[in-house]
Amino acid sequence: MLGFLNLHKPTGMTSHDCVGKVRRICGLKRVGHGGTLDPLATGVLPIALGPATRLLPYLPEQKAYQATIRFGLTTTTDDLAGDILSEQSANHLAQEVVEKALPQFLGSIEQRPPAYSAIQVQGQRLYDLARQGKNVTAPLRRVEVFDIQILDWQGGEKSELEVAIACGPGTYIRSIARDLGEVLGTGATLAQLTRTLSCGFALADSLTFETLAEQVQAGTFSPLEPSFSLQQPILHLPPAEAQRFCWGQKLPQDCADGMMQVHDTSNRFLGMGEIIDGLLKPKVVLPAQ
Structure with a gap:
């Protein structure tokens, strides 16, 4: 078997877990993924089957997300998976104020990855260092954010902003949530994240594990052609x-x-x-x- 699978990753699974489950369903040893998703995140997880794993570096790099940012709350992981660091009311926040702060997160920006992330410092993953109780500041990284669109706003003690974000590789949406909260003085964390585009694969065309298993059992599963998402001439x-x-x-x-x-x-x-x-x-x- 050779080709790609546009997997709709469920919440609660690591990307590595997803690769293992695809191996079992498809009966393959050689399976890889493009663009890691956090366990709480859902959405597009590109999966390469067989020798197509060698093509992952050549797929398009742009990504898109739909995210919910919750104000008045900060956590150790910059999302709801972590321990609470601070809480305060965000009842005074207005959508217009938040909207005016968003342009500073557009374009080529320097971003500090979350303390719990897969970035390596001195040969170790940041999340391993954080779990050991070591206070290590993640180095700044330059990333590209192409667009941020407001989809919804819910005011209150823990006001929430829903946005659509288009960005380049290496961008942490958790960091955008954290830094936006710092700018507005309330603190913020990422409450929900769905990846809608990755490596040229769109959420609308993705398959759940259930659908994949049904198609494999029925003999109707057909991997996407290796060149399906490639953009080179x-x-x-x-x-x-x-x-x-x-x-x-x-x-x-x-x-x-x-x-x-x-x-x-x-x-x-x-x-x-x-x-x-x-x-x-x-x-x-x-x-x-």
Whole structure:
């Protein structure tokens, strides 16, 4: 089996748990995922099946989320999974005030990842250090936030803001929630998160574990084609050159430099190649299907 699965991750499972469950349902050993989701988060978790795991680095990087931010509350994890650090009333907050604060989180910004995150510091994951009681400040990282749209506002003691966020890789929505609360002086934490887009896969097209299991049992499950979400230009090779590409040989090509999807003349996807100075170098060669 070779291809991708657009999985609708349920709450309460780690991304690693999801990979293990897909292995059991599909009867595969080689399974990987793109873009980790926190256990409390739901939504799109791209899953690569078989040799398609080698294509994960070439999928689109942009992501989109639907998030609920709760004001008047801060936690150790910057979401509801952590211990409460502080509580106060956010009854005075108005949507207009919150809306005026959002533009500072747009564009190329420096962001401090949550203390409980998979970022490595001195060879250890931050969440491991945090669980050991070590107070380590996560290094700032530059991330890209393309758009933030307000979807709903509910005022009250613990006012809540629902937003849609489009961003680049490495962006922590938990950090946006935490930092927005700091700017507004009430504190805030992430109350809910659904990923609606990742690696070119959309939530509307995702499969639950239940649907996946039913399709596998019925013999109707068909992985998405390996090139389904790839955005690189397509290069078609005639039979002789296609064979040489599959052997891992470099090929002269009169094309602009860059990463390419490589297909044969029957449009069979062969893998990924990179053209440098007129020479096509195989980067990923897939087994014949």
